[in-house]
Amino acid sequence: MLFCPLCANMLLVEPDITDTRFYCQTCPYVFHIKNKVVTKVPLVRKVVDSDVFGGEEAWKSADQVEVECPVCHHKRAGIIDIQVSLAPEPKTSFLRCRNPSCEHQWQKK
Structure with a gap:
């Protein structure tokens, strides 16, 4: 999540014709996304005791x-x-x- 540096509201994503950008709903701030950043977080499953009887x-x-x-x-x-x-x-x-x-x-x- 990114926040607006002018008013501190959360920025929303808006796909544009030429690029994708973050924009603020309350002020005119716009941040154009130049590079795509992808972070993969592997799911770590919780170990569950399969014996529900205690x-x-x-x-x-x-x-x-x-x-x-x-x-x-x-x-x-x-x-x-x-x-x-x-x-x-x-x-x-x-x-x-x-x-x-x-x-x-x-x-x-």
Whole structure:
């Protein structure tokens, strides 16, 4: 952003027939753009914890139930109950296989 040196208002861009220029809305100041300046700023993505259940500590302290894993058929799983919607509905149960080589997660139906 550039500002007018006369009145300190923000300059606006106006494409002209011969060139592009900055101009001020309140005073007659005009700045002709001679060179094109392009700056590329790479997007730095924020690292987000993909486990919305509270991470590994929440699964370690989760209650254990006897249920069969649909992937490895292990007989024990951890269970966490979470209120998914704002509506007055019952909590949704999510399970995670206790087999260290599997750790499959699924929703209780």
